[in-house]
Amino acid sequence: xxxxxxxxxxxxxxxxxxxxxxxxxxxxxxxxxxxxxxxxxxxxxxxxxxxxxxxxxxxxxxxxxxxxxxxxxxxxxxxxxxxxxxxxxxxxxxxxxxxxxxxxxxxxxxxxxxxxxxxxxxxxxxxxxxxxxxxxxxxxxxxxxxxxxxxxxxxxxxxxxxxxxxxxxxxxxxxxxxxxxxxxxxxxxxxxxxxxxxxxxxxxxxxxxx
Amino acid sequence: xxxxxxxxxxxxxxxxxxxxxxxxxxxxxxxxxxxxxxxxxxxxxxxxxxxxxxxxxxxxxxxxxxxxxxxxxxxxxxxxxxxxxxxxxxxxxxxxxxxxxxxxxxxxxxxxxxxxxxxxxxxxxxxxxxxxxxxxxxxxxxxxxxxxxxxxxxxxxxxxxxxxxxxxxxxxxxxxxxxxxxxxxxxxxxxxxxxxxxxxxxxxxxxxxxxxxxxxxxxxxxxxxxxxxxxxxxxxxxxxxxxxxxxxxxxxxxxxxxxxxxxxxxxxxxxxxxxxxxxxxxxxxxxxxxxxxxxxxxxxxxxxxxxxxxxxxxxxxxxxxxxxxxxxxxxxxxxxxxxxxxxxxxxxxxxxxxxxxxxxxxxxxxxxxxxxxxxxxxxxxxxxxxxxxxxxxxxxxxxxxxxxxxxxxxxxxxxxxxxxxxxxxxxxxxxxxxxxxxxxxxxxxxxxxxxxxxxxxxxxxxxxxxx
Numbered sequence: 001x002x003x004x005x006x007x008x009x010x011x012x013x014x015x016x017x018x019x020x021x022x023x024x025x026x027x028x029x030x031x032x033x034x035x036x037x038x039x040x041x042x043x044x045x046x047x048x049x050x051x052x053x054x055x056x057x058x059x060x061x062x063x064x065x066x067x068x069x070x071x072x073x074x075x076x077x078x079x080x081x082x083x084x085x086x087x088x089x090x091x092x093x094x095x096x097x098x099x100x101x102x103x104x105x106x107x108x109x110x111x112x113x114x115x116x117x118x119x120x121x122x123x124x125x126x127x128x129x130x131x132x133x134x135x136x137x138x139x140x141x142x143x144x145x146x147x148x149x150x151x152x153x154x155x156x157x158x159x160x161x162x163x164x165x166x167x168x169x170x171x172x173x174x175x176x177x178x179x180x181x182x183x184x185x186x187x188x189x190x191x192x193x194x195x196x197x198x199x200x201x202x203x204x205x206x207x208x209x210x
Numbered sequence: 211x212x213x214x215x216x217x218x219x220x221x222x223x224x225x226x227x228x229x230x231x232x233x234x235x236x237x238x239x240x241x242x243x244x245x246x247x248x249x250x251x252x253x254x255x256x257x258x259x260x261x262x263x264x265x266x267x268x269x270x271x272x273x274x275x276x277x278x279x280x281x282x283x284x285x286x287x288x289x290x291x292x293x294x295x296x297x298x299x300x301x302x303x304x305x306x307x308x309x310x311x312x313x314x315x316x317x318x319x320x321x322x323x324x325x326x327x328x329x330x331x332x333x334x335x336x337x338x339x340x341x342x343x344x345x346x347x348x349x350x351x352x353x354x355x356x357x358x359x360x361x362x363x364x365x366x367x368x369x370x371x372x373x374x375x376x377x378x379x380x381x382x383x384x385x386x387x388x389x390x391x392x393x394x395x396x397x398x399x400x401x402x403x404x405x406x407x408x409x410x411x412x413x414x415x416x417x418x419x420x421x422x423x424x425x426x427x428x429x430x431x432x433x434x435x436x437x438x439x440x441x442x443x444x445x446x447x448x449x450x451x452x453x454x455x456x457x458x459x460x461x462x463x464x465x466x467x468x469x470x471x472x473x474x475x476x477x478x479x480x481x482x483x484x485x486x487x488x489x490x491x492x493x494x495x496x497x498x499x500x501x502x503x504x505x506x507x508x509x510x511x512x513x514x515x516x517x518x519x520x521x522x523x524x525x526x527x528x529x530x531x532x533x534x535x536x537x538x539x540x541x542x543x544x545x546x547x548x549x550x551x552x553x554x555x556x557x558x559x560x561x562x563x564x565x566x567x568x569x570x571x572x573x574x575x576x577x578x579x580x581x582x583x584x585x586x587x588x589x590x591x592x593x594x595x596x597x598x599x600x601x602x603x604x605x606x607x608x609x610x611x612x613x614x615x616x617x618x619x620x621x622x623x624x625x626x627x628x629x630x631x632x633x634x635x636x637x638x639x640x641x642x643x644x645x646x647x648x649x650x651x652x653x654x655x656x657x658x659x660x661x662x663x664x665x666x667x668x669x670x671x672x673x674x675x676x677x
Contacts, residue, residue, distance in 0.1 A: 016528075017525065018404070020505070022644070031275065031286070033249035033253070035250045035253070079404065079505075080641060083246075083247065084337075085356075105524070108401070108402065108405065110404045111407050114404065115407055115439050120357065123355065123357035123358070175232075175371075176231055188357070188361055189258070192365045199365065202226045203237075207473075208239045208240075209470055
């Protein structure tokens, strides 16, 4: 997988909550046996009308977002189906990172990303960044005011910097193992294979009931 | 010794290595695969010149893509290639496959338990989010992406972060006409579609212990709809009787079974164990549930009315407005006034023999409304055979419903079974997302009884008045 160290680009905002993986990539695109060719499938039910023409009301079809490489969205992004095709489509469309808010509602905390999606992202080099609702609101405010604002995400520093006249920065948290994996573009299987003897020893004493 | 939850016990039994970064290398006992999320994983193995470490612990079937009418000639050539690719991969890597020619083929989460593949205390994974189903046996079962499918094939392990624990207690006796489906929909309505994120749910309480294995599977199946990757129910005599019955080829037998049961009896949460979170839901006065919006958390009792956007506390006003627009609904409308075009009884949530019996009880001697197309799709060929032996298929067809072969069918519409834009469907499946059952289709999730009653009446009804 491709390493993620630093990325500079512009933002696209789809300000909806609970965007599920069925919306990110709908089922008719899951029949392929390949890992590539999903860029046109991203958000296809929202992106195109029934004749296959771009739907002008959908955010990614707005001219100001045409070159965006960072997606800002609502909480619980990527819920539902485990389809990793959703992550492949986001990357192949051209996004390098997704930013979503962690929100507080009715006394509960709702995370920015669903578990399986977040996990799948980390295995493909897609950076998922969770910020507070206030921070995401401020980001949306800046990006709405100046749509072509360049933003730099620095994973080593865990920072997001808006290259405005007076630069504005946000810092984000990420667990150390995901950070290292992304920075180095590490292959999980290769790492696990180093424990081959430990796995064999485990297997000799473990009952699988089979 | 510290008191442990069932999750902590099963997790502990599968730790191969605690990793320096805080993650755990976890052993996987059962790996289920299907045609949609596995081809890229096998391709990855080939590219890296890797083998499948334990081919006997992986089990394959095809379900998502398969037509449920004529399965001998698949017209969709891309789907056909995906199915043939699974056949080829299983042959090349030595994995057992229940293909379209097998009388044991079916939805992966139906055949796992049916064949005795799913057992208490095991870890079960599959490239499908509804793998949580298998937690009904006290297994730790969760959905994974294709990269992890490849990882399991290569190493029989997964690198996992230990989840938190969340106890869900359903207290009381289930009222007549209220089912496992209603319990889980009610829970999702209470905690929201992200309420269980990062957690393994454990379902307990008097309402759970009285449920059959199939009903428990329905509950665990939809744990993912609450954001939890897994749901678990401690195994008990109901579980052991299920495993011992029906000659399940991969379940232990005789002496081995006795020994296994004695291991499994200790797989319950210790009295003094604590959870990170917990919730209790009183089931005494529960009504049959029905979703009205575009995620499973947008749910109400059948006697409710479509809410005003500002009344919904679990979603933003804009998102509720968008859901109502998509669903073609006006606030104030009674749920029982909603007419349906299509009724789908099937999916890994509700396609087992007890679900079909419950639906048949409603269909018996009645006719499907002339305005409604009703589909009954058994979860596996085994379920199909059993239903036909009991004559259930005759009840469905006499009522005017279609009786199909097994598969995922209209749950996700990756096959020829799908809704047309604007059609409203009473569905026993698990997701009411936009376009889930076909672009523009409108899904209302309900129990099999509720779906059958809607098919006959042509609109939603409170099935309790029919029982």
